[in-house]
Amino acid sequence: MEKDFNFVIITGLSGAGRTLALRVFEDNGFFCIDNLPPQLIPKFAELCSQSRKKLEKVALVIDIRGGDFFDNLFDSLKSLEDMGYAYKIIFLDASDEVLIKRYKESRRKHPLAPDKRIVEGINLERRKLALLKAKSDFIIDTSFKTPAQLKEEIEKRFLQRDKSDTGLLINIVSFGFKQGLPLDADLVFDVRFLPNPFYDDDLRPLSGSDEKVKNYIFNFEETKVFLKKVQDLIEFLIPYYIKEGKSQLVVAIGCTGGRHRSIAVANELARLLKERGYYINIEHRDEKETRG
Structure with missing residues (x-):
């Protein structure tokens, strides 16, 4: 990874693999937090820098489960930049058909449509995440990936980079x-x-x-x-x-x-x-x- 690569922000659609992605980073020595309210990101960055054992590898899952808190994400990221902290955003995506299938298999409700059809929640979530997806550094389509394949891709892309490469x-x-x-x-x-x-x-x-x-x-x-x-x-x-x-x-x-x-x-x-x-x-x- 790049020397100034301090934070990984994991986001994307519900059901696209965010939890698995976070687990991969945790297994590779990252300090990980799931569903951190966005407005706490700058404060958390300060705590990391002030801790006796300086945390240099941090992965955060930020998503629409935060409700109204999620709307503060871009302000928090701007604060992070102003504080001199570097970050990369990983956006996990999947087709509507695959997401619906995953929800039906798990028998879980979509967080944005607990009393409505799953597809309505997916459509609303896509709209809410459109700007964040456009700002993301990496977009991974998990539609055709098994958990093992997603783990392998994350490790290959982010955890085994050759320091001599161009960065692309x-x-x-x-x-x-x-x-x-x-x-x-x-x-x-x-x-x-x-x-x-x-x-x-x-x-x-x-x-x-x-x-x-x-x-x-x-x-x-x-x-x-x-x-x-x-x-x-x-x-x-x-x-x-x-x-x-x-x-x-x-x-x-x-x-x-x-x-x-x-x-x-x-x-x-x-x-x-x-x-x-x-x-x-x-x-x-x-x-x-x-x-x-």
Whole structure:
């Protein structure tokens, strides 16, 4: 982590994984507080600095459970900045369909709609959190992640950073359009124009990570030209993202099912960018799907 990275603010939609995220930071030596009223953040920062054992790694969950207190969050964050404390905001998101399913499985009521339909609470919460999401440094879509996968991603993104990197983490995600766009994508590239290995009986059971599928896809000139143009665009944009203070870039590569073309292209793009010295994290969201 960065040397001036003192506070992690964990927020996002109810049911998207905030409690699990906080537990991951706690397991990695952070002092953690769940549901701290926002107006107490500056006071808590003072207490941290005055304590005999100075706390330098703090994670706080701040969300709409605070009711009216939540409205003071931006004022409190401004006070934190004025006091010279650095912080990063992690926003956990998920699709409405997944959130509804999680609530039904847990049989819990939504905090903003205890006597109404779950979807009404989700919609209201999205509106209330819209500005905070826009201010967030990291947005993680947990729709397709198991608890173990979310834990792994948090540890990889925030707890195992290479101190020599530029500060910009590039996340390359392959996906299938039939499963929906990744919610946290900054750039989306559609590779459905490429010849589809799905229609080859020998290649259909394989994935884009298999050498035979990769060779098939990159045997076409349009694949090579496309990859070069995408690489050039990303490398052109990176200095400007860094200049604007962006901490992560999510590049999504999509095909029909997310199993063949998108994986092959994502893997090759990740390899090329790693060779150029960029810090890369790669995820194949829909690799278990059957149509490429």
